[in-house]
Amino acid sequence: MTRLKPILNADMDCQLLYVCESQKSQVESLKSLIAEYKLSIILHTELLTDKLTQKRRQQLTTLVTHPILLLDDKNKLSWLSDGLSVAPEWDKLQRRVVSAGRKSELLLQAAKITADSHIIDATAGFGHDSLILASTGAHVVMLEQQPLMALLLLAEQQRMSTLPNWQKLMSRLHIINTDALSYFESFNKNPSADSSQLIDVVYLDPMFPDDSYQDSKTGKGAKVGKHMQALHQLARPPTLDEEQQLLQSAQSVVSQRGQKQGRVIVKRPQFAPLLAHREPSESWSNEAVRFDGYFF
Ligand SMILES: C[S@@+](CC[C@H](N)C(=O)[O-])C[C@H]1O[C@@H](n2cnc3c(N)ncnc32)[C@H](O)[C@@H]1O
Known part of the structure; x- marks a missing residue:
């Protein structure tokens, strides 16, 4: 796997390919999202003149010097990367979302x-758990x-907000491009006086080394999917110190509920292994994942 240069504070050069002239307004709206949310992305746009066949899409995924985004004829924004084409594709979760309940969702x-x-x-x-x-x-x-x-998420929220069945759910999502630790720090420094703003649950799904999705002895467990494979090029697992800070500051956030x-x-x-080696209050697991719950 080719790892892209990590983006820290520098702006990231990104190429946006779009497939027809009529998408100009969509391209402008992506630029507006980048400006409005102050995303550190420099977008270079280009009209794709040849036909977007499966083969062409596959070829494009192998250009890895900088990330490539593709706006297809349905205005779906995908990230093409190292042989993979990935997108949030929230519409594909429709069935799960409609029938989601404590029985069906661990x-x-x-x-x-x-x-x-x-x-x-x-x-x-990719926002699936959200x-x-x-x-x-x-x-x-x-x-x-x-x-x-963050741009993929914001563009997906914008796209899905045009679908009447999804509008209510979309209005309950608030996307922020930030590091969780700094967000928690300012949240804990400025506790809200408004009790309706208190946080009931903090959910953490940090990156994990890409060889650790299966039991090393039995080989059992989930294979890493394409979304996760792609993410491994951008993000790294937290260090033990970062794990401890994440859990500790998340604990402070939910402890504000008196x-x-x-x-x-x-x-x-x-x-x-357990995050930050810390024993949970309770765990739930199936053949693929485990959710460790810490109650405060
Ligand atoms: C394993 S993925 C999460 C997948 C997600 N639960 C889903 O349903 O698609 C981890 C994501 O968290 C982001 N991330 C990791 N550490 C973070 C941090 N400290 N603050 C904010 N985002 C972080 C990574 O960039 C990556 O996109």
């Missing part, structure tokens, strides 16, 4: 949220440190 068993809950998904990624959390009626603040991922119990839920591959 995450909802662990998070125990209600329609009026407020959640921070501190590691939003959608499941928001399917309950809860409000979800989605933190994502990588500007490229008498009411708050939860930090951590997603791990089924056989992965």
Whole structure:
């Protein structure tokens, strides 16, 4: 796998390919998102003159000097990277979102949220878990440190907000391009006087080494999917020190609820060690994943 240059504080050069002239306004709207959300991305746009066949798309994924985004004829924004084409594709989760409940979703068993809950998904990624959390009626603040991922999320939220069936759910998602640790720090320094803004659940799904999704002895467990493979080029797993800080500051965020119990839920591959080596209050697992719950 080719790792892209990590983006720290520098702006990231990104090439945006679009397939027809009529998409100019869509391209402008992506530029507006970058400006409005102050994403550190420099977008170079280019009209794709040849036909976008599967083969051509595959070829484009092998150009890895800088990230390539593709706006297809359905205005879906994908990231082409190292042989992969990935996009949030929230519409593909429709069935899961519609039928999501504590029986069908382990995450909802662990998070125990209600329609009026407020959640921070501190590691939003492609936003799939945020959608499941928001399917309950809860409000979800989605933190994502990588500007490229934040742009994919914002563009997807914009696209899905045009679909009547999704508008309510979309309005409950609030995407922020930031590092979770700095967000938690300012949250904990400036506690809200408004009790409706208190956070019931912080959800953490940090990166994990790409060889650790299966049990090293039995080989059992989930294979890493293409979304996760792509993410491994942009983001790295936290160090032990960062894991400790994440858990500690997430704990402080949910502890602001006074008498009411708050939860930090951590997603791990089924056989992965505990985050920050810390024993959870309770765990839920299936053959692929484990959710460790810390109650405060
Ligand atoms: C494993 S993925 C999360 C996948 C996500 N749960 C989903 O459903 O698509 C981890 C994501 O968290 C982001 N991330 C990791 N550490 C972060 C941090 N400290 N602050 C904000 N985002 C972070 C990474 O850039 C990556 O996109």
